[in-house]
Amino acid sequence: MIPLSWYLTLAAVLFTIGLYGVLARKNAVIVLMGIEIMMNAANLNLIVFSRFLPQTRLSAQVFSLFGITIAAAEVAVGLALVIAIFKMMKTIEVEKIEQLKG
Amino acid sequence: MGLFFVVLSLMTLLGALGAMLLKNLVHCAIGLVLFFIGIAGFYLLLQAEFIAAVQILIYVGAVATLILFAVMLTENVIGETTLKGLGRNRWAALILSLVVGGVLIKAIGHQTFSAAQVAERVSTREIGRSLLTTYVLPFEVISILLVAAMIGAIVIAMERNKRMGE
Amino acid sequence: MKWLIGHLWLIPFFPLVAAAVIAFMKKEKREAAPFFAIGAILVSFVLSCLLFLAFIGIQKTPYGHGLSVHLSHYLWFVTGTTPEIVSLILDPLTLTMLFVVTIVSSLVFIYSLGYMHEDPNIVRFFCFLSLFAASMLGLVISNHLLILFMCWELVGVSSYLLIGFWYEKPEAAAAAKKAFIVTRVGDIGFFIGLLLLYQKTGTLLLYGGSYPAIFSHETLDLLKINAVTLPLFGGVILTTILGVLLFFGAMGKSAQFPFHVWLPDAMEGPTPVSALIHAATMVAAGVFLVGRMFPLLEGSGAMPVIAWIGGITALFAATIAVAQFDIKRLLAYSTISQLGYMMMGLGLGGYVAGIFHLMTHAFFKALLFLGSGSVIHGCHGEQDMRHMGGLRKAMPVTFWTYLAGTLALAGIFPLSGFWSKDEILLEAYLHHRPLYWIGTSVAFLTAFYMFRQIFMVFFGSWRGHGQAHESPQTMLWPLRILAILAVFAGLIGTPFLFGNPFRHFLAPGHHAPDPSFFVMAVSTGVALFGIFVAYLLYGRKPLTGEDPLLSYLKGIFILLQRKYYMDELYQNTFVKGANGLARFFREVDELVIDGFLSRTGWATLVLSRFNQWCDNFFLNGGFDRACDGIKGSGGQLRRVQTGRAQDYLLIAAVGAVVLYFLSRIL
Numbered sequence: 056m057i058p059l060s061w062y063l064t065l066a067a068v069l070f071t072i073g074l075y076g077v078l079a080r081k082n083a084v085i086v087l088m089g090i091e092i093m094m095n096a097a098n099l100n101l102i103v104f105s106r107f108l109p110q111t112r113l114s115a116q117v118f119s120l121f122g123i124t125i126a127a128a129e130v131a132v133g134l135a136l137v138i139a140i141f142k143m144m145k146t147i148e149v150e151k152i153e154q155l156k157g
Numbered sequence: 158m159g160l161f162f163v164v165l166s167l168m169t170l171l172g173a174l175g176a177m178l179l180k181n182l183v184h185c186a187i188g189l190v191l192f193f194i195g196i197a198g199f200y201l202l203l204q205a206e207f208i209a210a211v212q213i214l215i216y217v218g219a220v221a222t223l224i225l226f227a228v229m230l231t232e233n234v235i236g237e238t239t240l241k242g243l244g245r246n247r248w249a250a251l252i253l254s255l256v257v258g259g260v261l262i263k264a265i266g267h268q269t270f271s272a273a274q275v276a277e278r279v280s281t282r283e284i285g286r287s288l289l290t291t292y293v294l295p296f297e298v299i300s301i302l303l304v305a306a307m308i309g310a311i312v313i314a315m316e317r318n319k320r321m322g323e
Numbered sequence: 324m325k326w327l328i329g330h331l332w333l334i335p336f337f338p339l340v341a342a343a344v345i346a347f348m349k350k351e352k353r354e355a356a357p358f359f360a361i362g363a364i365l366v367s368f369v370l371s372c373l374l375f376l377a378f379i380g381i382q383k384t385p386y387g388h389g390l391s392v393h394l395s396h397y398l399w400f401v402t403g404t405t406p407e408i409v410s411l412i413l414d415p416l417t418l419t420m421l422f423v424v425t426i427v428s429s430l431v432f433i434y435s436l437g438y439m440h441e442d443p444n445i446v447r448f449f450c451f452l453s454l455f456a457a458s459m460l461g462l463v464i465s466n467h468l469l470i471l472f473m474c475w476e477l478v479g480v481s482s483y484l485l486i487g488f489w490y491e492k493p494e495a496a497a498a499a500k501k502a503f504i505v506t507r508v509g510d511i512g513f514f515i516g517l518l519l520l521y522q523k524t525g526t527l528l529l530y531g532g533s534y535p536a537i538f539s540h541e542t543l544d545l546l547k548i549n550a551v552t553l554p555l556f557g558g559v560i561l562t563t564i565l566g567v568l569l570f571f572g573a574m575g576k577s578a579q580f581p582f583h584v585w586l587p588d589a590m591e592g593p594t595p596v597s598a599l600i601h602a603a604t605m606v607a608a609g610v611f612l613v614g615r616m617f618p619l620l621e622g623s624g625a626m627p628v629i630a631w632i633g634g635i636t637a638l639f640a641a642t643i644a645v646a647q648f649d650i651k652r653l654l655a656y657s658t659i660s661q662l663g664y665m666m667m668g669l670g671l672g673g674y675v676a677g678i679f680h681l682m683t684h685a686f687f688k689a690l691l692f693l694g695s696g697s698v699i700h701g702c703h704g705e706q707d708m709r710h711m712g713g714l715r716k717a718m719p720v721t722f723w724t725y726l727a728g729t730l731a732l733a734g735i736f737p738l739s740g741f742w743s744k745d746e747i748l749l750e751a752y753l754h755h756r757p758l759y760w761i762g763t764s765v766a767f768l769t770a771f772y773m774f775r776q777i778f779m780v781f782f783g784s785w786r787g788h789g790q791a792h793e794s795p796q797t798m799l800w801p802l803r804i805l806a807i808l809a810v811f812a813g814l815i816g817t818p819f820l821f822g823n824p825f826r827h828f829l830a831p832g833h834h835a836p837d838p839s840f841f842v843m844a845v846s847t848g849v850a851l852f853g854i855f856v857a858y859l860l861y862g863r864k865p866l867t868g869e870d871p872l873l874s875y876l877k878g879i880f881i882l883l884q885r886k887y888y889m890d891e892l893y894q895n896t897f898v899k900g901a902n903g904l905a906r907f908f909r910e911v912d913e914l915v916i917d918g919f920l921s922r923t924g925w926a927t928l929v930l931s932r933f934n935q936w937c938d939n940f941f942l943n944g945g946f947d948r949a950c951d952g953i954k955g956s957g958g959q960l961r962r963v964q965t966g967r968a969q970d971y972l973l974i975a976a977v978g979a980v981v982l983y984f985l986s987r988i989l
Contacts, residue, residue: 056158056275057158057159057162059268060265060266060268061162062199063265063268064262064265065166065169065170067258067261067262067265068170068258068262069169069170069173069192070257070258070261071254071255071257071258071261072170072173072174072177072254073173073177074250074253074254074257074258074976075177075250075251075254076176076177076178077969077972078246078249078250078253078254078969078972078973078976079243079244079246079247079250079251080177080243080244081243081244082182084182084224084227084228084231085176085177085182085185086969087224087227088176088177088185088186088189088224089176089177091189091216091220092173092176092177092189092192095192095193095196095216098196099196099199099200102199102200102203102205102208103203105203105205105276105279106203106204106205106275106276107275107276108276109274109275109276109277110404111276112276112277112279113279113283113284113287116205116207116208116279116284117284117287117288117292119208120208120211120284120288121295121299123208123211123212123215123216124215124299124302124303125299125302126215126216126220127215127219127220127303127306128302128303128305128306128307129306130220130223130224131223131306131307131310132306132309132310132313134223134224134226134227134310135309135310135311135313135314136313137227137231138227138230138231138313138314139313139314141230141231147231149244149967149968149969150244150245150967150969152967152968244969246969246970246973249973250973253973253976253977253980256980257976257979257980260980260983
């Protein structure tokens with residue numbers, strides 16, 4: 056039987072890797088990938104708790120389903136935005152996209 | 158069990174690291190697929206078979222494919238990729254990620270969940286039933302969200318094209 | 324009718340539906356929009372009246388201090404196994420507010436029909452107005468602090484939308500932004516207060532019935548005994564710190580010193596908006612909040628803070644009002660001053676006095692604002708009182724109603740303002756003499772500046788351009804009704820008729836202080852003296868050219884006219900400070916680093932190598948941009964405004980980590 060904390064630690068490490076990618080990479084597609092990794096790490100936690108905490112067994116699984124759905128929606132819109140930005144600005148380098156200021 | 162855990166951990170960690178650190182974008186995407194499959198493996202290990210199936214279908218089947226398409230639409234795949242590297246925030250990002258990771262792991266050390274017993278397996282029937290009874294409202298809302306996202310994605314990606322075509 | 328008490332949500336429901344319907348209405352059908360809005364608010368008004376009858380009709384169930392409270396609980400969501408209960412409340416305070424809000428809203432809606440008649444965006448206007456009414460009504464019936472906070476913010480949003488209604492005017496857009504941001508500063512305190520309260524008690528329900536709640540004896544005792552340790556302040560009793568934090572929100576919303584700066588600017592909005600939101604209802608929400616939290620605040624260390632802030636605000640704003648020339652701005656400062664009065668009353672423990680003044684003030688201040696709107700309408704958009712005069716003949720209805728409102732505000736016997744102001748002064752007289760004298764001087768100033776306005780606007784000879792005319796009947800009828808309320812509403816709270824029925828209604832258990840004829844005589848005396856002085860300066864001979872007060876007070880008058888330079892102070896400290904700091908860093912960059920690098924060749928080489936080394940090894944993230952700054956662009960502080968999503972995310976993550984560590988320390 057694997058202890059709960061191992062799973063949680065693994066998920067935390069995965070989350071950290073994803074966060075690093077989101078913050079450090081130049082390519083917008085990779086940034087989106089990083090977000091997916093973070094979401095998956097969170098989802099893993101949900102399923103782990105569904106297994107280890109009996110009172111959450113059903114709700115955690117349903118919640119993780121919703122999480123997966125939202126991630127899918129997010130990646131669809133995110134990639135569409137990346138493509139639109141690429142067509143408009145001829146780059147998907149996040150540091151070159153500087154219009155987000157007053 | 159222990160062996161499976163170690164193998165899956167290595168798979169997900171390597172996949173995630175590869176996706177975040179490799180230079181070639183296609184390699185990154187492959188690392189991501191590896192990661193997704195590893196996570197699905199964990200779901201199986203935790204006896205959440207339905208979620209594992211959903212994970213494979215949605216992430217490996219749809220999200221990874223979408224990402225590969227996006228890579229190909231925005232980059233010159235075979236030849237030189239201009240954007241392989243890290244941004245100027247790389248060191249700040251590294252330090253911050255490490256701090257966040259440290260905080261998370263420290264918090265796990267503090268956790269007080271009594272994980273003495275293990276919950277029963279959740280059957281797919283149960284999930285389906287609860288989706289249409291207890292969680293019917295969120296279920297409908299999320300369906301609307303998905304439709305909206307789908308339409309939105311098409312509109313965002315199409316609009317420029319049309320204008321260019323004119 | 325008992326059924327209605329269980330379905331309180333119906334009251335904000337109708338205006339909300341009206342707002343939604345209007346929002347989706349086609350442009351061609353715009354004539355119908357105002358009638359939808361007016362119909363909805365009238366329904367809410369009728370429901371409130373029915374509720375009142377139902378409330379006094381049924382058997383009272385005592386709660387706490389002998390108050391009768393009716394609650395209807397709903398399950399919001401379940402976290403784990405803990406249900407989060409939200410609930411609606413019907414108690415005398417809610418009923419009072421419901422009555423005030425619905426009646427003033429109804430009259431202002433009807434008035435707007437005339438006032439905004441020619442505006443092409445009248446549909447949008449009524450949509451926002453209905454949204455405002457719905458959120459304000461939701462605010463007063465909510466028994467859960469989080470729901471209350473949501474409605475509080477919704478009220479703020481609709482206020483923002485309405486101040487900036489004529490957004491094509493840059494001043495209006497700026498005023499809307501200012502109002503939103505300044506009140507938000509106060510709301511941060513409010514929100515921290517909510518978090519602290521939830522952390523300590525585990526609930527945000529106010530009255531709980533069978534559920535755990537803040538105003539239950541156990542929780543209140545717990546909050547009164549325990550303390551938190553703060554840096555600089557040491558140990559502070561929880562009720563005190565919570566009271567002060569919640570009061571921060573009230574200060575922002577009710578424009579208390581030093582957050583008062585947004586209210587005068589908010590007068591850029593249409594006048595009905597000023598009357599409804601920035602005089603009668605929304606700005607009173609802060610006072611209402613203090614009243615709502617009164618069981619928690621009572622006896623805590625926050626009360627003196629509230630009383631003094633209120634007193635200072637009252638005096639401060641009244642002195643500024645003396646030197647204003649804009650008819651609406653003068654009323655705005657008067658509103659701030661009166662809100663300070665209410666806060667002072669509440670802070671001195673005069674719960675009934677504060678709420679009573681809130682109610683009477685809502686009537687006469689709405690009347691004055693609508694009257695000023697009528698004046699502006701009649702003078703073709705002129706707002707400067709120096710270009711008015713002699714309107715008594717041209718606008719008789721406006722004049723008489725305005726005079727009624729002015730007398731009520733000045734506190735002349737037996738109009739409504741007299742009774743409510745007197746109760747506050749009585750509380751001050753009994754408990755805190757310095758504040759009593761402040762209050763009395765404010766009473767003098769109030770009478771003075773209001774009659775200065777009356778004499779400048781309605782007496783003397785016409786100094787403006789064109790011909791002034793009386794407003795249409797849709798605008799005059801609300802004025803007449805409000806005038807009746809302004810004159811007679813005070814009678815429900817006099818100690819001489821049926822022994823102050825309002826007090827018995829609002830706080831049955833509270834012991835009423837005995838009326839003091841000394842206080843009444845003094846307040847009437849100073850009010851009459853104020854009117855007399857105003858007559859000497861402005862009434863005896865018509866205004867020609869300069870303000871006579873200017874020649875007597877000179878520098879002080881200018882100081883008051885410029886509002887003690889508060890706006891300039893904020894501009895020069897907070898706004899310029901932030902900019903200056905950014906510039907400072909750039910200068911440092913350019914002079915020190917740039918100069919260093921360009922002048923010494925060899926050193927440059929070494930330094931830049933060193934720099935590069937730093938970059939590559941451990942300082943890259945932090946210093947890289949500073950090195951870019953050498954090229955003359957940024958500086959460290961401008962980093963926060965790079966426009967790159969990634970940088971923003973980085974800063975957000977840093978913030979999360981900092982918050983985590985803060986939470987461990989505190």
